Amino acid sequence: MLNLTKSLKAGAMAAVLAVTAAGSALAADWRGWNIHPEGYPNTVALEQFAKDAEAATEGRVKMQVFNGGVLGSQPDAIEQIQAGAIDFANFNMGPMGPIVPLTNILSLPFLFTGVDQMHRAMDGAAGDAFDAAMQEKGIVALAWYDSGSRSLYNSKKPITQPADVEGMKFRVMNNQLFVDMIGAMGGNGTPMAFSEVFQSLKTGVIDGAENNYPSYESTNHFEAAKFYSITEHLIIPECVCVAKASWDKLSAEDQAAVKKAARDSAQTQRRLWAEREKASRKMVEAGGATVNEVADKAAFQAAMQPVYENYLKENPDQADFIKQIQGM
Numbered sequence: 420m421l422n423l424t425k426s427l428k429a430g431a432m433a434a435v436l437a438v439t440a441a442g443s444a445l446a447a448d449w450r451g452w453n454i455h456p457e458g459y460p461n462t463v464a465l466e467q468f469a470k471d472a473e474a475a476t477e478g479r480v481k482m483q484v485f486n487g488g489v490l491g492s493q494p495d496a497i498e499q500i501q502a503g504a505i506d507f508a509n510f511n512m513g514p515m516g517p518i519v520p521l522t523n524i525l526s527l528p529f530l531f532t533g534v535d536q537m538h539r540a541m542d543g544a545a546g547d548a549f550d551a552a553m554q555e556k557g558i559v560a561l562a563w564y565d566s567g568s569r570s571l572y573n574s575k576k577p578i579t580q581p582a583d584v585e586g587m588k589f590r591v592m593n594n595q596l597f598v599d600m601i602g603a604m605g606g607n608g609t610p611m612a613f614s615e616v617f618q619s620l621k622t623g624v625i626d627g628a629e630n631n632y633p634s635y636e637s638t639n640h641f642e643a644a645k646f647y648s649i650t651e652h653l654i655i656p657e658c659v660c661v662a663k664a665s666w667d668k669l670s671a672e673d674q675a676a677v678k679k680a681a682r683d684s685a686q687t688q689r690r691l692w693a694e695r696e697k698a699s700r701k702m703v704e705a706g707g708a709t710v711n712e713v714a715d716k717a718a719f720q721a722a723m724q725p726v727y728e729n730y731l732k733e734n735p736d737q738a739d740f741i742k743q744i745q746g747m
């Protein structure tokens with residue numbers, strides 16, 4: 420009798436445990452990679468995405484964003500998301516090229532005439548094509564964030580013409596195209612992790628780097644390299660991405676909810692981005708940076724001709740798509 424009660428109780432307990440286990444197995448714990456610090460537009464937006472997606476899926480997806488690059492550099496994180504070790508991320512599309520060749524297009528200097536054109540392309544057919552190419556490599560792009568335009572900065576002198584770059588060493592993001600880009604101006608492009616740039620500028624390992632105002636400011640690079648020259652040579656979008664392995668585990672309804680949350684977060688990011696760009700410019704100038712306009716931008720564009728020619732020679736199949744994007 421006693422034994423029977425005991426085993427009934429044990430049975431009931433086992434059933435409860437089984438239900439709980441099944442319940443928690445349904446809730447996915449997603450880890451998110453983010454290179455930026457607290458308060459940065461991308462960070463605020465990515466945190467909004469995490470919160471909204473969790474609410475919209477009624478907790479079936481629980482998301483945590485790890486800020487400040489604590490989960491590693493972007494090239495490493497791209498590999499981790501492919502392996503499903505990281506579930507979501509905000510990636511700059513520059514270092515995506517080595518993994519997803521079609522996305523190299525976005526790293527061609529002066530591809531877009533401005534941010535509006537970039538939005539038209541990425542929010543439309545071009546964005547879908549990049550997403551499809553990324554999905555083949557295990558990464559799903561849900562939405563596109565702004566990254567403004569990138570300009571050259573260095574510790575030596577204002578840059579006003581391509582020849583000023585000659586002999587100088589510039590840190591670039593991980594992509595051969597950026598090495599070629601600096602090389603086409605007679606400089607030396609060195610791929611390096613974002614986190615190492617400040618120290619390398621300070622110690623003179625590199626003379627300069629290139630980035631938008633918000634990153635130039637948030638990293639304090641402006642303290643180590645005070646000449647910021649508005650070349651605006653790259654306008655590269657950033658993605659909100661999810662590991663395909665994690666994505667495929669969601670129901671169609673939850674996928675739709677997570678995608679909506681990502682797109683909503685992009686609206687927030689773009690709004691905050693526009694504000695931060697202006698604020699950051701003021702902050703770096705107040706902090707001692709010297710910002711110079713580049714009167715003859717066409718000279719920089721012309722210097723990039725060999726980069727394009729070489730790229731098209733190696734990727735003739737992309738020529739039509741590039742033209743299409745430029746016409747968007």
Ligand code: BDP
Nearest residue numbers: 454510511592613630631634
């Ligand atoms: C910033 C991007 C970030 C890149 C960084 C870099 O937002 O994703 O990692 O530039 O230069 O503007 O590495």
